[in-house]
Amino acid sequence: MSSRKITFIIVALLLLFGMTFGLTYLFISMKPKPEKKTEKKIVRSVKAEKIKYGDVISPLTRSGRVGSSKKVMLVAEASGKIEKGNVNLKAGQAFRKGQLIGTIYKDEAELALKASKSSFLKTLSNILPDLKIDFPEQFNTYSKFFNAIELDKDLPEFPVMNNEKLKIFLSGQGVLNEYYGIKQDEKQLERHSLYAPFNGTFSAVTYEVGSYVNAGSQIAQMLQTTELEIEVPVEYRKSNWIKIGDKVKVYSEDGSFIKAGQVVRKSDYIDENSQSRSIFVKVPNASVTLVPGQYLQVEFPGQKIELAMEIPRAGVFNTNEVFVVQNGELKKKQINIIRWNESTLIFNGLPEGLYVVTESLVNVKENSLANVLEKEETTAPKENEQ
Secondary structure, eight states, X not given: OXXXXXXXXXXXXXXXXXXXXXXXXXXXXXXXXXOOOOOOOOEEEEEEEEOOOEEEOOOEEEEEEEEESOEEEEEOSSOEEEEEOSSOOSTTOEXXXXXXXXXXXOHHHHHHHHHXXXXXXXXXXXXXXXXXXXXXXXXXXXHHHHHHOOTTSOOOOOOOOOOHHHHHHHHHTTHHHHHHHHHHHHHHHHTTEEEOSSSEEEEEESSOTTOEEOTTOEEEEEEESSSEEEEEEEEHHHHTTOOTTOEEEEEOTTSOEEEEEEEEEEOSSOOTTTOEEEEEEEOTXXXXXXXXTOEEEEEEOOOOEEEEEEEEGGGOBTTTEEEEEETTEEEEEEOEEEEEOSSEEEEEOSOTTOEEEOSOOSSOXXXXXXXXXXXOOOOOOOOOOO
């Protein structure tokens, strides 16, 4: 092939490539340029409340157990066999104040006491003639005292001795020694009879009728059922808000109102396991509706906290920090927490007028844009006019 033809082909190819490149550039230049994407700013909607301080009263509800205000251990003060009284000595048995619960065998003690009284009567009968001669003005008094003594009854009160010589005479004859010895035996005999000190029930019985007991043996545990109280464990930090004399409301476990009560005691110690403090609530006429061992809900009144506000605990992080919405942005602020409740807290320390976020925010940075979703105010429906 001649050089001329080769040159022609090369030129033709160059022209073809040039035209192709030109047309491509023309078509590309004719294509509309895409608009640049602008970065959208995310605005978060958050639940928030406008800070406004006032008086806050926040009640506290805790579970407690009904118990007796009096728990008495029935202890034997004499030795012997337990004999039946007017009440069955069984756990769960109720009794009334003054009822004879039982007796500890006392026949021998009674006979010994009668023997002592007989000896005392003999002593008096021996000195009455001397009294009539040496102390005629006292004879009638001691004669009446002698006649008033009965073997089956306690000795009457000993006559008052205003005469020093008479006192020496009676002491020398052993009258005073015998008299007070018998009075001591009467007290000992009384200890053989067991009487109910109050209206109540036996919560536990260790010795039943027919058992032999020694002095000091614990026969049974007695609960007074007419005076019941509720022991409510409360966390120490929150127990400081409860005052003796506070009126409370008592509810059943299903939330039904039972009675009103009153705080009567606060323990001076803290349970080392639960770190709680026992609050004791007395309920009047409780025996009608309450049973020892029953669990109930007790609502303690909240003490008035001035210049404070209550918000959900969900809005607080890092112990005492919250988000507020300020100029359309989220800002971190620290608050002064006055009291923690179950699901809320009471605070102050921020200026009024700011909006404090009341929900938990995840992966949110300070200065993020935000708008406020305020709480909707609901209007209670009016009651039908009568």
